[in-house]
Amino acid sequence: MSLRYTFINVLVSIALLSSCSTPKGITYMQGMFEEMPQEIIQQSRITVQPDDKLSIVVSSKDPELAEVFNLAVARHQVGQSITNNNNMQQTALFTVSPSGFINYPVIGEIYIAGLNRQEVAQLIQKELISQNLLKDPVVTVEFMNTTVSVLGDVSHPGEYPIDRDDLNVIQAISKAGDLNITGLRENVLVVRKKDEKNIAYRLDLTNAQSLFQSPAFYLRQNDIVYVEPNNMKKRQSTVNGNTVQTPSLWISIISLLTTISVLVFK
Known part of the structure; x- marks a missing residue:
């Protein structure tokens, strides 16, 4: 009799252990508060790649001079009239060529592939000053299609x-x-x-x-x-793919084995 109950207890224990285990692969960034390595990736900023579209806006104390370097989009027509609202005006985008260049007004082609936003702004600012095109340019660069x-x-x-x-x-x-x-x-x-x-x-x-x-x-x-x-999620794509994983199946198996044990050890 004791052997039969021992067999039943073993089956129940196995079922409980299999259903109560805690997954370890759920929590993000485990070990965060342990000693971290010093070799953390430093280059984090995105850089210019071919086919990127950039908004490049130049401002200065003399707006008329700076306007030459801002490619304005044609104003939109509303009905029969053209809107003159300054809020409607936009700046055209510069598309980076497959070889990494943009064709910039007055200056010409500038190679900017591999540079981040700040580096592109500094490069254009330097060109404007060195070529005596603007004395006090402020250049703002934004990625538009990333x-x-x-x-x-x-x-x-x-x-x-x-x-x-x-x-x-x-x-x-x-x-x-x-x-x-x-x-x-x-x-x-x-x-x-x-x-x-x-x-x-x-x-x-x-x-x-x-x-x-x-x-x-x-x-x-x-x-x-x-x-x-x-x-488990993959098996859901097939008929009865997760049947073997369901608790009801294991309960049925345990019940069957318990019944067999009763008959065997009777």
Whole structure:
């Protein structure tokens, strides 16, 4: 009799242990408060790439001189008249050529590929002063078409604008509403195009040390972030794919084994 009850207790214990285990791959950036390495990726700001569209605005104490360097968009026609509201005026965008140049008014072609916003502004400011075109130019540069794509097992997959110079992968995922509970946090894929080649990086969001050291922690324009679903989510795509994982199945198995044990040890 005691052997039968021992067998039943073992079955129940196995069932309880399998259902009460705590997943370890859920919490982000584990080890954050431990001693972190010094070799953290320093280059965080996005830089100019071919086909980027830039807004470049030059201002000066003499607005008429500065206006030469601001490509104005044609004013919009409303009905039969042309609007004269200054708030409607916009500045044309500069498109970076495949070879990394922009064609800037008066100055001509300027190579800006690989520079960040501040460096582009400083370069144009320096050219304007050195060529005696403006004495006191203030140059403002903004990226206008930079985006990243967040796909896979997240709440709101889609394409999102880069609204800051140092957008990281955690911030991009938060824009997409965070990972679903079924998303694999230890194996997030970042695909980046560099020198006409696609480079893949694997990020472990649960490991702060490896995450901060990855060259893909800070994202670049046109990066693709893909969150892979776990096996349970994958099995949902097939008929009865998760049947073996359901508690009701294991309860049925335990009941069956208990009945067999009663009959065997009777």
